Amino acid sequence: MTVAAQNASRPPGRFLLPSAGRRPYAVHRRQTSLLWSAALLLFASNLIAGSLEDGIVAFNEGRYSTALLLLRRAVDEGRGRPAHIFLALTEAATNDCKSALPSLLPEARNATDQLSLLAGLAAARCQSADGDATSALATLDALKQHFAKNADVLYLSAEIEMTAFNNTTLAMFKDVPSSYRTHQLSAEILEVQGRFADAVSEYRKAIVLNPRAPDLHYRMGRAILLGSHSPEALSQAAGAFTAELQINPEDSGCYFQLAQVAEVQGHGGEAIAQYEKALQLSPAFVNAMIGLAKIYLQQNETARALPLLEKAATLQPDNEAAHYALLKAYRNSGNMEQAKEQKAILDRLEKPPDSEFSDFLKKLGDKTPQQ
Amino acid sequence: MKTCIVLALVCAASALVSDQPTQSMPRFENIAGASGIHDVFPNGGVTSKKYILETTGSGIAFIDYDNDGLLDLFVLSGDGGTNRMYHNEGHDRFRDVTDQLGLRSSGWAQGVCAGDYDNDGYTDIFVTYWGRNRLYRNIAGTRFEDVTKAAHLSEDRTRYNTGCAFVDVDLDGHADLFVANYLRFDPATNPLPAANPYCYYRGIPVSCGPRGLPFDRNLLYRNNGDGTFTDISESSGVAEPFGHYSLGVLTGDFNGDGLPDIYVACDQTPSLLYLNKGHGKFEETAVLSGVAFDDNGKAMSGMGVAAGDYNHTGLLSIFRTNFSDEYETFYRNRGDGNFDEVTLTVGLGQNTRYVGWGAGFFDFDNDGWKDLLLVNGHAFPEVDSLGIDIHYKDRAILYQNLGGDRFKDITLRAGPGLLEPHSSRGAAFGDIENDGSMEIAINNQNETPSLLKNTNPVAGHWLALKLIGTRSNRSALGARVRVTVAGRTELDEVRSGGSYLSQNDLRLHFGLGPSRFADRIEIAWPSGTRQVLTHQTGDTTLTVREP
Numbered sequence: 001m002t003v004a005a006q007n008a009s010r011p012p013g014r015f016l017l018p019s020a021g022r023r024p025y026a027v028h029r030r031q032t033s034l035l036w037s038a039a040l041l042l043f044a045s046n047l048i049a050g051s052l053e054d055g056i057v058a059f060n061e062g063r064y065s066t067a068l069l070l071l072r073r074a075v076d077e078g079r080g081r082p083a084h085i086f087l088a089l090t091e092a093a094t095n096d097c098k099s100a101l102p103s104l105l106p107e108a109r110n111a112t113d114q115l116s117l118l119a120g121l122a123a124a125r126c127q128s129a130d131g132d133a134t135s136a137l138a139t140l141d142a143l144k145q146h147f148a149k150n151a152d153v154l155y156l157s158a159e160i161e162m163t164a165f166n167n168t169t170l171a172m173f174k175d176v177p178s179s180y181r182t183h184q185l186s187a188e189i190l191e192v193q194g195r196f197a198d199a200v201s202e203y204r205k206a207i208v209l210n211p212r213a214p215d216l217h218y219r220m221g222r223a224i225l226l227g228s229h230s231p232e233a234l235s236q237a238a239g240a241f242t243a244e245l246q247i248n249p250e251d252s253g254c255y256f257q258l259a260q261v262a263e264v265q266g267h268g269g270e271a272i273a274q275y276e277k278a279l280q281l282s283p284a285f286v287n288a289m290i291g292l293a294k295i296y297l298q299q300n301e302t303a304r305a306l307p308l309l310e311k312a313a314t315l316q317p318d319n320e321a322a323h324y325a326l327l328k329a330y331r332n333s334g335n336m337e338q339a340k341e342q343k344a345i346l347d348r349l350e351k352p353p354d355s356e357f358s359d360f361l362k363k364l365g366d367k368t369p370q371q
Numbered sequence: 372m373k374t375c376i377v378l379a380l381v382c383a384a385s386a387l388v389s390d391q392p393t394q395s396m397p398r399f400e401n402i403a404g405a406s407g408i409h410d411v412f413p414n415g416g417v418t419s420k421k422y423i424l425e426t427t428g429s430g431i432a433f434i435d436y437d438n439d440g441l442l443d444l445f446v447l448s449g450d451g452g453t454n455r456m457y458h459n460e461g462h463d464r465f466r467d468v469t470d471q472l473g474l475r476s477s478g479w480a481q482g483v484c485a486g487d488y489d490n491d492g493y494t495d496i497f498v499t500y501w502g503r504n505r506l507y508r509n510i511a512g513t514r515f516e517d518v519t520k521a522a523h524l525s526e527d528r529t530r531y532n533t534g535c536a537f538v539d540v541d542l543d544g545h546a547d548l549f550v551a552n553y554l555r556f557d558p559a560t561n562p563l564p565a566a567n568p569y570c571y572y573r574g575i576p577v578s579c580g581p582r583g584l585p586f587d588r589n590l591l592y593r594n595n596g597d598g599t600f601t602d603i604s605e606s607s608g609v610a611e612p613f614g615h616y617s618l619g620v621l622t623g624d625f626n627g628d629g630l631p632d633i634y635v636a637c638d639q640t641p642s643l644l645y646l647n648k649g650h651g652k653f654e655e656t657a658v659l660s661g662v663a664f665d666d667n668g669k670a671m672s673g674m675g676v677a678a679g680d681y682n683h684t685g686l687l688s689i690f691r692t693n694f695s696d697e698y699e700t701f702y703r704n705r706g707d708g709n710f711d712e713v714t715l716t717v718g719l720g721q722n723t724r725y726v727g728w729g730a731g732f733f734d735f736d737n738d739g740w741k742d743l744l745l746v747n748g749h750a751f752p753e754v755d756s757l758g759i760d761i762h763y764k765d766r767a768i769l770y771q772n773l774g775g776d777r778f779k780d781i782t783l784r785a786g787p788g789l790l791e792p793h794s795s796r797g798a799a800f801g802d803i804e805n806d807g808s809m810e811i812a813i814n815n816q817n818e819t820p821s822l823l824k825n826t827n828p829v830a831g832h833w834l835a836l837k838l839i840g841t842r843s844n845r846s847a848l849g850a851r852v853r854v855t856v857a858g859r860t861e862l863d864e865v866r867s868g869g870s871y872l873s874q875n876d877l878r879l880h881f882g883l884g885p886s887r888f889a890d891r892i893e894i895a896w897p898s899g900t901r902q903v904l905t906h907q908t909g910d911t912t913l914t915v916r917e918p
Contacts, residue, residue: 194573194759227760229721264715265778296664299709324668327663328661331709336659343658346668350641 006021052079053106056086064094085119108139117153124156133164180209184216187223196227217244218254224260234261252281256288268295286312290321299323302333320349374543389718395736395830398787399769403758403822408457408466414449414796414816418752421437421563423580424479424501424556425449426750427533427618428728428796430872431814432483433803434494435459435474436514441878441911442801443507444812446820447480447498454480454498459803463824473514478502482620482872483797485545486537488522488893489598490845494877498549499532523599524548524592531556531587534620536868537781538631539844540607542897546844549609551617551635552587554580573759577751581616581638589617589635589643593651608645608653609633615640617662621676623687624851625660626708629899631849634662636673636691645710662689662702663709672726675798675871679732679741680862681717682775685853687864690719692727692745692871695761699727699745718777719743722768724761726750729798729871733809737831737882739856740772746871748794764792767813767823788823795821803877805912807833809880814873832883838865842898843917846877854881855891883909 055070067090072368074083088103103125108120120143127136140157147153169189172182187202203220206213221240224233237260241254248254259274274293278285289312296305312322327342415425428468429447436443441459448454454476457465469475479501485494494508503526507515526532531553537546561584562569565576569583573744591609592600619636626632631648634657637643641663645653646883657663665671678687686704692706693699698720704709714720730745747765755763767789770778782789793815803810803822808829813821834854840846850865863879883889892904896917907913 046620197760229723231721234721263721265719266716268716269773298713298716321670322669324664325666327659327668328711332705339659346658350668350670 012119032291038063050074050366051077052083052086055090057081059086059090059093064090082115085115089118089122092122095129097130101126105139109142111143117147117150121152121156125142128156128160128163132217133160136160178209180206180213180216180223183209184213187219191219191223191226196223199223200227212247215239215244215246217247218251218257221254221257225257231265234265237261249301250281250342252278252285252288255281256285257293259288259291263291263295268299271295286316286322290319290325293329294325297328297332300332305329306333318349320346323349379694384648385486388532393772395738396781396827397735397769397825397829398822398824399788401788401791401821402463402824405820406463407460407467408444408446408822409819410446410455410467411452411819412446412448412455412814413451418753419564419822420578420750422556422558422561423554423578423584424531424558426609426795427481427553428580428816428872429480429814430483430870430874431729431799431812431820432485432496432799432874433799433801433876434485434813434874435495435877436494436509436515438493439512440805442803443481444799444803444820444822445474445496445874446812446814447797447872448476449816450477453477455680456597459915461804463804471514473484473516474507476505481532482534482551482868483485483619483874484535484537484548484868485846485874485877486848486867487845488537488546488548488594490827490840492845494846494858497535497537497548497651499535499872500557501531502529503712504530504532504535504550507551509879518598521598523601529557530704531797532590533618534635534868534872536620536622536633537844537846537848538622538633538867538868539594539849539897540591540631540647540653541593541649542630542843542849542899543596544842544844544898545596546839546846547594548592548600549620549622549633549868550590550592551620552589553618553638554616555587556580572754573757575751575753575754575756580646581640581844584613586614589615591653601715607651608655614644614654614685615643617643618674619691619871621678621689621867622849623678623864623866624849625678625687625704626690627686627706628708629895631897632708634676634678634689636676636909637670638672638674639670641670642673642691650710651725656708661712662706665697665700666712666714671700674726674728675745677730677732677743677870678864678866679743681732681741681743681778682857683740685860685862685863687862688746690730690732690743695724695726695749699725699730718773718779719770721780722783725765725768726773727768728796729813729873731800731870731875732796733800733811734772734831734833734880734882735769735809735825735829735832737807737829737884738772739831739859739861739882740774741861741882742772743770743778744768744798744800744811746793746795746798746811748796748816748845751790751860752794762792762796766790766792767795786823786825786827788821791821793818793821797871797873799873799875802835802880804880805835807835807880807910831885832887832909834881834883834889834909835905836879836881836892837877837914838879838894838896839914839916840896840898841917842900845918847896849897850897852879852881853891853893853895854889855893856886856889860891878912 049069052074055067056066071087084103088100091100102121104123107116108123111120124136124139133326143153183202183206187199190199200223207216217240221237224237241257244254255274255278259271262271275288278288289308293308309326323342323345330339432445433442443459444457455469458468482499495509496669497504499642508518533553534551536549562571562579570579588610590604593603616638617635621634632647633645635643644657673691675692677690688704689702691700701719702713703713723746726749727745732741746767747764752763767787769782771781795813797814799812808825808895811823840847849866859907889907894902
């Protein structure tokens, strides 16, 4: 069953985030009330009681028709940039993006203060609501020049990219449901969801439709391994990687995976041979260097492991696995000072496990807006 | 359709183990009910858990409290129940003697360890709690007395104590006491499921932690020899490591210097190895020793621990159980206190969907090679709502030792008892009938315990050793025994605690294979005394008193 079929039979999750028909700004206004408060404070000192101040208050309270009247008057009274921007924000909030964008976009392109940030966010929302995700993301990229770590900017970027992903995915399921690509995409989505058996099933369907398509066997092998390390799974995965090599004979990743499978199967000699092939094809393949070196370490061949690990740590100075293996290599060769140096590097690199948080982020997309 | 799937699994399993002799296949059955053990031991929520305290479960112990030669069973309980002692009546029958012995209790019991701390010849019990620990002095095998306060082991605040072990760290003939601490937990302030990213598992809200919860420090108490203990956590260096969620405790002389060391399995943080430097001082060396992480330098979710001379090198290697989506970790001892992580190489990397807890090396077929069993069960009951192949209740795993090089998962052919799904935590290993075939007691969350017995005949011969210290501590904790049979020598060590918050039989059990005799038995007593026995007849329990 494809993801499309599942979506047809139950409420949509990750792949349907309705945006059509929503006011581009109204929901966001509530989410950024703190920003509004900041903006109000920012301008409070310059405000003269009258149409501009009352207009901003009306906007902040969601009384858009009143805000429009007051802010248009403020513009007419020559109240300058704040009047123009808040009028545009109100227009955006009332779905009048056509009127709003000419005022919002110049602010977004040179956003350096809170007001231009708000204008930029509203502009991106307008562009996204108009189905122009490319322009919306370009607007957000411009905002990131000064607001790279702003939660609203990042959130909106994620939402727009997710919407674009959803739209394209739905188009695939609607327009080319029996394409091998649709099954491939279903499989990749299922992989993200941790449903590896279902993913493997989708990869198999894709392979039946296009047995020569590159990467399908490789991805299937990887999904098999993600689901299980049982002896049967190991054999099936090895078969998939071998099949991929028939199509991609110089795919070092396949040799790396075959080496890992051989290692779990207890075939150290075969694992060494496969790692070496991977390194012949990709001499800078750090994980293959580490994998090969770790086998040498287990076999007490420290002298063969050391140069591999030193090279790996040079190529990827932040690779914890490389430094940990290097620590053990130095230790085994009696070089405790260098082992302790590696431990110091490892202490610096060591971070809390991020599995829960990664999963959390991955699963955020599963939630419907109502949740 | 279901039958087809089951058949396919069985056939696949048959193919996997077809190179094993049929007569050595065990058949483990759960005889708990038939043995008179019917009590359910509560441990937090059944279908969901609000706090991490409900997930860590409790230990279990095999202790011969009345010296009648038969192992009794002590089972810990979470809140809402009582710990219970079951007296071994012989012939696989047990009788609840909790009230008779004065062991009725309440609260969140976590771990248990045994040892004769006052050297009076009767094995005493220490029980750790979320709350305050309890030391039960064994009064001549007739009752237990809570002597926590008199022994100066009262704690000044609520602590989340977990694994424990009596261990004579200074070799003065008195068993000292190590207590691991998991974290600081207060239900009044603890975040609730979904409160932050550490309160999710695969997208579903679950109890929070351990990440995000405050750390605590481990404890070491010196036995003063007069019935009291002194907290030497700071001066010994045990309290120095910070930033570890400590659970299972394993003692052993891992670097062969004659001093007992302490390994602690830690959850989501690097595990700890306290190397004993003598004079009551410890140095934590797990990272450099190679037992803190997995082979990629990543901290894992360590729970239970076991040590065994699986390859007859005379060295204790370490096995640690971990979380699902991780593999268990197996550290081969290099002989100098350093280890190599060889999990994949020895065939223990295939089961990654289980959350492992209690574990132990034991020789189920008495072929002279220690096999390995671990019990499983996910931390979160909510995982079942995901419909994936990770379950709250799951089966155990039995690995057969194939001659010291590899282990093979033979669970599917090793009897129905192993395949029963439970959310298991503590596991203890011991021979309840003194017939040379080892039983396994398992504490299952919110269920009756399991008592797994191998009902198939065991081909190999065996020898059990009960050691009695005189100059050494009376329980002979830390004594190292080398048994040589037909040119091969196996090492084991008398140990308090271990597995997951549990206590195994204090007697040592050796498989002799086809030989009816042990050619040589060498005992290194903690006092430094060396004792050698030769040509000892097998298939019996040999009691050895320190000369």
